[in-house]
Amino acid sequence: GAGDLILDPNNPRIMYAATWEMKRNGYRMDSGGPDSKLFKSTDGGDTWKDISSYSGLPGGPWGIVGIAVSPLDSNRVWAIIEAADGGLFRSDDAGVTWKKINENRALRQRAWYYSRIYADTQNKDKVYVMNVSYGVSTDGGKTFTLKNAPHGDHHDLWIDPNNNNRMVIADDGGAQISNDGGENWTTYYNQxxxxxxxxxxxxxxxxxxxxxxxxxxxxxxxxxxSGSTITERDWESTAGGESAHLAPDPKNNDIVFGGTYKGYMMRRDHTIDQTRSTNIWPDNPAGSGVEIMKYRFNWNFPVMFSIHNKNRLYAGSNYLHATTNEGQSWETISPDLTRGLPETIKSSGGPITQDNTGAEFYSNLFAIAESPNEKGVIWVGSDDGLIHVTKDDGKNWENITPPSAISPKLNMINCIDVSPFKKGTAYVAATSYKFGNYTPYLYKTTDYGKTWKLITKGIKKNHYTRAIRTDKVREGLLYAGTEWGMYVSFDDGASWSPFQLxxxxxxxxxxxxxxxxxxxxxxxxxxxxxDDLTPLHQLASNMTNSEFHLYKPDISYRMQQSGGWGRSNSKLVGENHPNGAIFNYYIKNSSETDSVTLDILEMDGTLIQRFSNTAKANNFDPAAPKSLKVSSGGNRFIWNMRYPGFKAFKGMVLYSSPNRGPKAVPGNYKVKLTYNGKSSEKEFSIVKDPRLPNTQEEYKDQFNFLIDVRDQVTRANEAIIAIRSVKKDLKYVGGKTAGNQEMQDLINDFEKKLSVIENKIHMTKNQSRQDPLNYGIRINNRIAFLLADSQRGDYPPTDQSLQFFEEIKKELDEQVKALNQLLEEYIDNINSKVSENKIQMISFK
Incomplete structure (x- = not known):
């Protein structure tokens, strides 16, 4: 086929095309042959002339060819050609004659993988060549300076026709932009x-x-x-290379084993940041084909720990190997379990350039799986189409490959998953896409591979399959991963449905x-x-006949997880696990007239919080029903595990004291869904963070303390609410008695005394977020801060917190007592004088 096609920027009817004789299948790649040529058209592609043999071009065979035409001079054409005498060639007469101007290996190493060349849009002598590093020439291609964008392996480049400092480069890390001619590039971490x-x-x-x-x-x-999102600080490099299977040690997860291409393998100790080679056979085959290797390893060879023996680590070449001493020594526990066809295990690359990265190393084990039900039962699959099983820990092996009627000879066995429910049952995903066959291949056996069934009904015929997994809870629930997305089966593979979501x-x-x-x-x-498969575990066909359904929730871990600041950028961070208990429910046909409530209850039925689709916003009473969004079909609601916070009032500004109630104590709770008067109730469990040493009593101590503190904040704020309610009435009465000096004096005196108490309980000058840095906070804010400060983590209150709480309560008691006395002293007096003076509270004259 055509490997490159370039239009003359000054005349689009002039075109240059390079054909490329190239073949790649499952076991080799060949670049080059008599059909790799260079052509030119002057009539928009209606006719073409073969210019491969024009003066100055190399002899054949050729491999890949890259072409560029200068936008400033149509006569200047470059071609980078893979050939024995290849290199960078330039024509200054529109392809009639050519001259080799550069044969730098850095520009043409692994030619088939790169060989792209680009002419600058504003400098006739400037040209770029893509490779591991990209080369920049300012003398027409005679000499090059090698440069790097943020990631290596550069493949493509766009140069702005109007501004040659503005470029976009594509490499194996993504795409980056430069606005200064490649001196600086943007990041690829936003992709x-x-x-x-x-x-x-x-x-x-x-x-x-x-x-x-x-x-x-x-x-x-x-x-x-514990953050609001998953960011770079939450990941770290580990053992192995780009193509690794990874196996964390089940006894110590900071010990990780990882493979990579050519059989390389390493052990990483994260506690001391040390890496050790654990290669099964440390003979580096670089530059040679797989035929020279003692053991053949796939680019992505399998590594895994045993389910039954935490000291046993498996790795697959064309044999199965095992170690019980962290790779100090290896035991081979199988014969060669591959076809080992001679034609599939040769050096790769073609007649010009050998290319033995390990990607074409073939006839190797590609999948390993142990039975969770039976110790000693191990299943393996090869990249050249074989499946074997042992029932005695590797002493004897049986070839159980599916018959050729349902499995092509070189079908790559990509994944094996053994049923956790039934002995002898396993599922296999395989693919032959490397041989041009996009058919999905999923298999099931229930008799240790004696018989197989193809289970692909419902999967599109070109959605070739790479992965299949059985659910661990619901028997018959299967998940399949294909080249084009996800599928799910609820009937053990008899039928599949898209599961893309x-x-x-x-x-x-x-x-x-x-x-x-x-x-x-x-x-x-x-x-x-x-994050939560439990709805799939409970899904049943009769649910479609129900008006609504509440699924039993999964267990919920009580963790300290931040809400974060502002909205996160999904291009820069990962989405975190929901911070709370997950409730899934189904509404068949939701309408605006429906009444739907979700109640969180203690086990004795005490209401913790209600959520309703008819709830009105109420920012002052956290115990009031909160909004619940409902739609037809599946719904998901996250409860933050918190009890309501304290009562608030309009204009309240508190410093470092968010209004958050305490988290529920680990234990059992209920959730009740009510749909148009009909209810469904499920129990659920909140469990402690297993990393914490806390006892249940310590959780209760913290909770009880926080509830007491919360209630005192509410008590303080209710006093402010009461004062402001009285002041509102006084303002009204004052307006009605504007001509009565005695009443005016009484009201003014009352208001002043109320304001004194009000400002001792709450700083009324604080009207914006950072005003408290200027005006000292008062009793309610000090108690509210104690509430916030005492739930930074899952710990019981400190002795100091208990002592401070008692002191601040006394201060509040004094002010509440003074307020009550003041109210008794003035309210009856004012009401009496209103009656004595026959003051009309409502009038229209």
Missing amino acids: PTAQFYRVATDNHFPYRIYGAQQDNSAIRIAHRT NLPVTAIRDLQVRNNDLIAATHGRSFWMI
Whole structure:
């Protein structure tokens, strides 16, 4: 096919095209042959002339060819040509004659992967060549300076036709922009485009997700954090390289094993930041084909710890290997479990340039899985289409490859998942896309591979499959990842439905089910996950006949998780796990006239908080019903686990004292959904952060203390509300008695005394957020700060907090007592004088 096509910027009817004889399949890549040529058209492509043999161009065979035409001089044409005598060639007569002007290997190494050239838009002598580093020439291509954008492996470049300082470069890290001719480039960290191969998790809390990124590092990242989002500070590089399977040690998750291409393998100790080589056979095959290797390893060879023996680590070459001493020594526990066809295990690259990165190393194990139900039962699959099983820990192996009627000979066995419910049952995802076959291949066996069934009904015929996983809770619930997205099956694979939801259309390379979560390793859009699979566990066909349904909630961990500041940028950060208890419910047909409430209850039925679709906004009474958004179909609501905060009043400004009630104590609670008078109730559990040493009593001590503090803030604020209510009445009475000096004096005296108490309880001068830095805070703010300060973490109150609380309560008691006395003293007196003077409260004259 055509490898490059360039239009003359000054005359689009003049075109240059390079054809490229190139073949790539599952086991090799060949660049070059007699069909790699250079052509020119002067009539918009209606006719073409082969100019490959024109004077100055190299002899064949050629491989890839890149072309550029100067926008300032149509006669100047460059071609970078892969050939034995290849290099950078230039013509100054529109392709009639050529001259080799540069043969720098840095410009043409791994030619098939790069070989792109671009002419500057405002300088005739300036030209760019893309490679690991990109080359810049200012003398027409004779000499080059090598430069780098933020990420290596540069592939494409755009230069603004009107401003050659403005450029966009594309590389293996994404895209970056320069406004100064490539001296500086923007970041690629604003592009969530990581290409993950596999996904693993550890036993840490919260568990971490592990994956290796194509042309980037292997990382581990917390699946939820104490922040509002998941950011760069929540991930770190780990063992292995760009193509690694990763295996955290189940005994110590700070020990991580990771592979990479060519069989390289390492052990990373995160506690001391040390890395050790644990290669099964440390012979570097760089530059040679897989045929010279003692053991053959796939680019993405499998590494995993045993489910049954926490000391046993597996790794797959064309054999299965195991170590029980962290890679100090390895035992080979299988024969060669691949086809080992000679034609599939040769040096790759073609007749001109060999290219043995390890990507074409073939005939290797590609998937390993242990049975969770049976110790010693191990399943393995190869990239050349074989599946084997052992039932005695590797002593004997049985070839259980699906028959050729349903599985092509070189079908890459990408994923094996063994049922946690039934012995002998396993699921397999395979693909032959590398041989031009985009058919999805998913298989199921219930008899250790004696028989297989193809289970792809409902999956589009070109959505080739890479991953299949069984749910850990609901038998028959399966998840499948394809090149074009997600599918789900509720009938053990008999039928599939799209399960894309809000997931971008992208390749799914691997899946993992963990703690009722589903994690997808995408090859192009980073990690995505579903935080709560429990609705799928409970989904039943008869629910469609119900007007509404409340799902039983999953357990909810009580954690200290920040709400953050402002809105986050989804291009820069990951979405965190919801901060609270997740409630899922279904409304068949929602209408504006519906009444829907969600009540959070203690086990004895005491209401903690009500949420309603008819609730009106009330910022002053946290115990009032709060808004609930309802729509037809599935709904999800996150309760922050908090009891209501304190009562507030209009214009209240407090310093460093957000109005947040205490979190619920770990334990059992109820949630009740009421739909148009009909109710459904479920129990749910809040559990402690397992990292904390807290006892249940300590949680209760904190909760009880915070409730008492909250109520005192409410008491203080209710006093302010009462004072302002009385002042409002006094203002009205004062208006009605403007001519009565005795009444005016009495009202003014009362108001002044009320204001004294008001300002001892609350600083009335504080009207904006930072006013308290100028005007000292008063009793209500000091108590409110104690409430906020005492719930920074999950700890019982300090002795000092208890002592301060008693002191501040006494101060509040004094003011409330003074207020009550003042009210008794003046209100009856004023009311009496209103009656004595026959003052009309309502009049129209």
